Amino acid sequence: MATMKQVAERAGVSISTVSHVINNTRAVSADVRKRVLDIIDEMRYVPSAVARSLKNDKTNTIGVLVPNSSNPYFAELIRWIEDAAFELGYHIILCNTHGGAQKQSAYLRLLMERRIDGLVLVASGADEEHELLLRSHESVPIIQLDRALPGLDADLVLAGQEEGAYRATRHLIELGHRAIACVSGPADLPRSCERVGGFLRAMAEAGIEVPDDDIIRGEFNSAGGLAAFSSLLTRPRRPTAVFVTSDLMAIGGLCAASSAGVRVPAELSVVGYDDICAACYASPPLTTIAPPKREMARLAVGRLIERIRGGGEALRSIALDSALVVRASTAPLY
Incomplete structure (x- = not known):
């Protein structure tokens, strides 16, 4: 691999002149610039990003830490993060925690060692080790996306x-349903608890009592939804509608309903949450809550880069509204 010294020797100029041509840090005559660039192209010289970062104290790299990139919701969020960063001249390093606190801490340490300029953190959960790690790197700007980490x-x-x-449940109530169950993720996940809280608030406002066994918990995946619906649909008192706190769970639930011979939405209305790409291709297409993933990513990356460049002193918490997307999985109760 060619070096900057070899390029300089071939062009008959100093190493500093080659550096000025590459980095546009000082005026260089047109003839010299052309000669250097031609030789760079001929020798296929690639400037060292590591060396440049050591000199400038910037890598133009953002770390992105997510719980599970195989989950379509996070995959779509990552796509928009990458797009927003690229438009602003930054690249990303992606790390998956798979929901594990130890892996989250290990990846946080790795990203800091890689000299990232900033971090987009979609937290898996809190533990003492990674909270101390985050606090020890106050020089690296961090933005939390989609959820907050306590103490950060x-x-x-x-x-x-x-x-x-709440909006999803109100949709079912306005369609005339009163026997509405909720299929949710694990009770120890804050997002799961918050979504169940919205369901319960809407039901309470409508004066509808919710038996304890009408809230069924499972894993935030299609298998978890299939298992929850399989249990729900065998009850003597079957609900006429279900609010599901994840599209993946809802799609698994649609499969369970089909296997049980329960027609959706004629006999059972179903609302999901997340508006993943597969939701509109489910059978039937899934009514769901759509968080503004693209706007969230754009705002997060923009705010982070503002921090990296020394701007934006006051901490901000930006909460965006999600939209109800009505498709064919919900219908009025007749």
Whole structure:
């Protein structure tokens, strides 16, 4: 691989002149610039990003830490983060925690060692080790996306979970349903609890009592939804509608309903949450709550880069509204 010294020797100029041509840090005559650039092209010289970062103290790299990139919701969020960063001249390093606190801490340490300029954090959960790690790196700007990590003083961009769930449940109530169950994720996940809270608020406002066994919990995936619906649909008192706190769970629920011979929406209305790409291709297409993923990513990356460049002193918490997207999985109760 060619070096800057070899380029300089071939062009008959100093190493500093080659550096000025590459980085546009000082005026260089047109003839010299052309000669240097031609030789760079001929020798296929690639400037060292590591060396440049050591000199400038910037890598133009953002770390992105997410719980699970195989989950379509996070995959779509990552796509918009990457797009927003690229438009502003930054690249991303993506790390998956798979929901594990130890892996989250290890990846946080790795990202800091890679000299990232900033971090987009979609937290898996809190533990003492990574909270101490985050606090020890106050020189690296951090923005929290989609959820807050307790004890971390950093900017936050999210969509209101409780309000979205409330809106989904109100949709079912306005269609005439009263026997409405809720299929949710694990009780130890804050987003799961917030969405159940929105469901319960809407039901309470409508004067509808919710038996304890009408809230069924499972894993935030299609298998978890299939298992929850399989249990729900075998009851003597079957609900006429279900609010599901994840599209993946809802899609699993649609499969369970089909296997049980329960027609959706004629016999059972279903609302999901997240508006993943697959929701509109489900059978039937899924009514769901759509967080503004693209706008969340754009705001988070923009705010982070503002921090990286030394701007924006006051911490901000930005909460965006989610939209109800009505498709064919819900219908009035006749």
